[in-house]
Amino acid sequence: MENKYFKSLEELRVDPSRELEEQSAGDKSFILKLQRESAALPPTSRRDFLKAFGFTIASAAVASSCEQPVRKAIPFLIQPESIIPGKASYYASTFYDGIEYSSVLVKVRDGRPIKIEGNSLSSVTKGGTNARTQASVLNLYDNARYKTPLKDGSETSWEQVDAEVVGKLKEINNRNGKIVLLSSSVISPSTTAAIEEFAQVFPVVQHVEYDVISASGILEANHASFGQAFVPSYRFDKADLIVSFDADFLGSWLSPVEYTKQYVKNRKLVDGQKKMSRHIQFEGTMSLTGTNADYRVQMRPSHQKLVLANLLNELKALNGELKASMPEVSQDVKSLAAELMKHKSASLVVCGSNNKKTQLLVNEINNLLGNYSVTIETDVILKSRQGIDSRMTQLVSEMNEGKVDALIVLDVNPLYDYPEVTKFAEGLKKVGLTVSMPVVTDETSAAVTYICPDHHYLEAWNDAEIKTGFYSLAQPAIRPIFNTRAAQESLLRWAGNTTDFRAYISNYWEKNIYPKTDGLFGFTAFWNKCLHDGIFESGEKDLVPIAYTNAASIEAFESAKGSSAGDVIDLVLYSNVSVGSGKHANNPWLQELPDPVTKACWDNYIMISPRLADELNVVDEQLVSINGSVTLPVIVQPGQEYKTVAVALGYGRQQTGVPANGVGKNLYPMLSLIEGTKSFDVYDVQLAVEAGTYPLAKTQSHHSMEGRELIRDTSLEAYLEDPQSGNETRLEVKKHLKSLYPEATFDGLHWGMAIDLNACTGCNACVVACSSENNVPVVGKEQVIASREMHWIRIDRYYKGDPNDPEVVRQPVMCQHCDNAPCENVCPVAATTHSNEGLNQMAYNRCIGTRYCANNCPYKVRRFNFLDYTGADSFTGNTYDPTDMTTDLRRLVLNPDVTTRAKGVIEKCSFCVQRIQEKKLVAKTEDRQLRDGEVVPACAQACPAEAIVFGNLNDKNSKVSQYFASERNYHLLEEIHTLPSVGYLTKVKNKTV
């Protein structure tokens, strides 16, 4: 013991009261000890003072030189029940925008929806989503949303609107005028009921369903064949041979998420599956579906009917009927017919045409092949796309004749997407009462008197029946942000029913849907379960007896015989995977989403074949006009049929908001009615080269793999013979993988990801999901042109073979989380390091932005914040945000678990480390090991093809380990010994070599 000076003996003795105090303090006694220790410390000396002073001044100087902007955070005064800060809640809901459907889960953090996930309980979409569904959460925070009801463009109150509208409706009703309710296909049973109730109060109401991308051709053809207009349920999973004529069923045709799930199920060669379907695509333009086909046959759209007629002819001949004489086509339909006959009752022929006669030919083909009730179910029908084009035509002429007194527009936008837009506009002027119920500012509502803004679907109660017996519910995940009201509620209110729509739906379900259950539970239990699951599947069938008659088909066949294959240029108007019909064009995520085929974003353009481009002497970005009316830049697209050009619909919005306004050109006016239905193909167009060029934003400008084995593929035949086929190089490479250094080992978890290239269709849902989950900034067209897009995951697309008719391969690439990462050792400040779970991690606030890591990344997946894209920079006034993503409203979509990055910082895929941590915590609190498949990164969650598998590589039974053990597995650029944690399974095409 040290020498101690003391004043008295008492001082030397230990104070017993202290001990008592410590004992009574129990666990907290260390605090007392600490207090005493600090009290016992010698007082601050002059030197200490100077040290502290110097440090304070220095740190104050440093701190003040990089001041961070002050952001206000206001805590809850009263903690709401069920909201735990930092913990997300999920609500089951339904996405339906009049065109597409997905059963979804809405992730809500601190009261705001921030992410959409697929609902795996639904047997229709089975947890899959597409890009637009993923992006729909951002529409909730659209700057261009209507905030209050409006009359003639000025703010008003609901009471005022209700009073005036009801007055006018009554007046029209009394004088027996005509009220038209214009909507897209309604799949919500409760909404249908509400509309019926409205029509009962106002018997003069007529409901017109107007589908932008309609299926009138199929509806009318089926009406002729079956006596009932319906869209059947296609079963791509049951077909061994899929033949598609211009139907982009993986991208835009009818129900792409559902079809992708089915399609891929039959083509994945994992878990012992050895069988895969064969897919043959006949098309003029290069579509997402076409690029995935085993065989892709070029066919000009104007030849489609003749090709189908020839095919039917051959099939008939094979069936023993007399072969009719008709003009020949260049495509080999004879062997196709033979192939189809081989797969009788296990084939599926689909056609994207919207022409009744063409669809009648397809019906007859499927009938001959015995596909009905097997791969085409007629007792379960698709309830979306019920709109008959001629009804809309009729409505417009009635409006022009002044026969319509009131028009109530339910979230459709004919002033943008109706082909004869001037005629509609003229007619609209003659309608006395015009009411619109949009969510976001659009062209149509700009021309009406009353705007009664609807809720966004994430704010509203709703239900849906997408297919017979497949019900789902939508519930609000946030209180309405603005002074909006559910459209159904507006209608009900005008009809004098003041029940709120939630109660209305619940009543409807009690009366009409609950009886379809076995009734074991009470209604409340049933309702709660449905609300929790988001879905209810009754298993019911459409009971209408359907008998096939081929009279109409024969007639169509006879008329097709007379047609000839003309030598004209055809224009295909398609809807792409990003903005689609244009309804969601005002969504920065979607605008910046590169097209899976052209890799271009932020515009529409003319896709033109290399041969035609040579003839016209044009190169990319050259302006070309179509029929002298629309001038657009061209993209020379390998694989495009010689005389087929294609332009995407959905662009050229004028009256919505930033960023959609003025992006691209509106091609809807080029659509025309052929035989009563909208034709998405325009035959015989004139192209003229115009002066000048127009820059296009592309995220990939080199299209050849340069002979490198980046995407490895093989044929099914070769694969069955040797599973290693196409991947032989790997064995060679593995032999040479030697290092002087000890191999990295990971004790507990070692995260890895496997991607089945055979499953990935390139739909881009993962890209949007990633942006949404990880707050990936949107940079705008100029920055994409400068090759600075920020996407953490990209889908590389390469062409193979003849540029006029190439094969297409795709590969999603994100950070490969190399266990021997070239990026990590070059960072001078150790801002990027390897975690003990094998993650390559970024410490954003340590990064000083030398970009050395990005240069040294062989996969080029690191992204640099070249400008202040997010407003997170410490300087003010230098934010670069051409797409208005940093407004207070849009910022609500940010995921609070992921830091927004400031200017000058590198960022990249983190394997959704926030999700990993979250699930680890859950496992820890439940005192158990993490289960395989528990952690799902955003990309894997969104993937409708289930192409991405994530898990623990240390667990030999995990799915990802099994994938890694597969002979098909390889790693990208494995030969440079980066030891990536991402594996790819070779692509297998069902092709005869």
Add this chain to the structure above:
Amino acid sequence: MYVSPLREPLIRGSKDYSQVTKDILAPMAGKPSKYWYMGITLSGAAALFGAWATFMTVYYGIGTWGLNKTVGWAWDITNFVWWVGIGHAGTFISAILLLFRQKWRTSINRSAEAMTLIAIACAGFFPLIHMGRLLLGFFILPYPNTRALWVNFNSPLLWDVFAITTYLLVSLVFWYIGLIPDLGTVRDKASNKIRKAIYGFLSFGWTGSAKHWSRHETVSLILAGLAAPLVLSVHTIVSFDFATSVIPGWHTTIFPPYFVSGAVFSGFAMVLTLLIVTRKALNLEEYITVGHIENMNKVIIITGSIVGIAYITEFFMAWYSGVEYEQYAFINRATGPYAWAYWIMMTCNVITPQLFWFKKIRTNLVATFIISIFVNIGMWFERFVIVVTSLHRDYLPSSWVMYKPTIVEIGLYVGTLGLFFTLFLLFIRVFPVIAIAEVKSVLKSSGDNKKDSHHE
């Protein structure tokens, strides 16, 4: 009959010691010429352009440059390596030539060293400005902090930090030590009180005593010994930035010697460019003679040839290695979209210096001046070719892009050129451009009695 030639005198003209002092101090005295004013206005304007570009970069971000997701370095690192290379001549001349007892270096070492310092300052500017978050640039220093954060000693960028700062400090000290006797001279010759006080302070009380001289010589020799390996190490380490990476075209073991000879090559070219003008403008033709120029041209032939061989070796290795990425990188250099840059480099660095094999050309001032400019350009393009053409097409063709500089990047480059010339112009007004004391030591090297016969 072979008559052994007389040794060429290093200094022309019949000079005595006081004449030497007078000649060399002349540019410092009186008002500067109008050419000086024109020069400093022009270079000052260029420096201001650079200041604007710096502001744009720091305030708006690196996005004001032409970089993108694939090409993360371009003009910034090109300029950095170029300037570092230029900064090699001075120390090479004063340290390595001192150790090799090359007395002719005395006429040029002062200005070459000054040029080195300024070039290193210009070079150091680029690693700083290329940081996305310049204000946090101090993270790169291994300073103790409460967050227990430490730098990554595996990173060549960190090695750069040490290499460059060490080189700058040693060069600065070496240069200043050499200046001290001359500063004493300037002080003694000063007529005005303030000037006397300033130079008196700067000369650290130099008296010229034997003891001072002895210490001065010893320190100089020690520093020369220290600086000599640095000449080799700095560019070796700079080349590690590339050589240790995985990018085809960067990942090459030949880089250290290749970079060092390239650096000396470009350094000598820049010295020539500057001195050919300086000797004329400051009437120092008798001190910096054609003999000096010729000697330097010989260094250029040697280093230029090494560089040329290195270029060819790279191609050989790309073929010999059998690595397809490597092979593509070099084919792309010579035939790809940036082939023009490659061929400028080849012409300027490999072909033009070979003209110096002709005595007529290497003793011709105009030709030397033009070729020195060519070498400067060629060496800039060498770095551009290495940095940009390697990056813009590496492993995955999906990420292949093109790079184009913006006005801001041009501004930064022009700005450093402006800074370089501004500082050099100030240097010739403030310090003796030739080491007076050292020149005096070689004045009699060829014998006094013969000096008239060589006076042409």
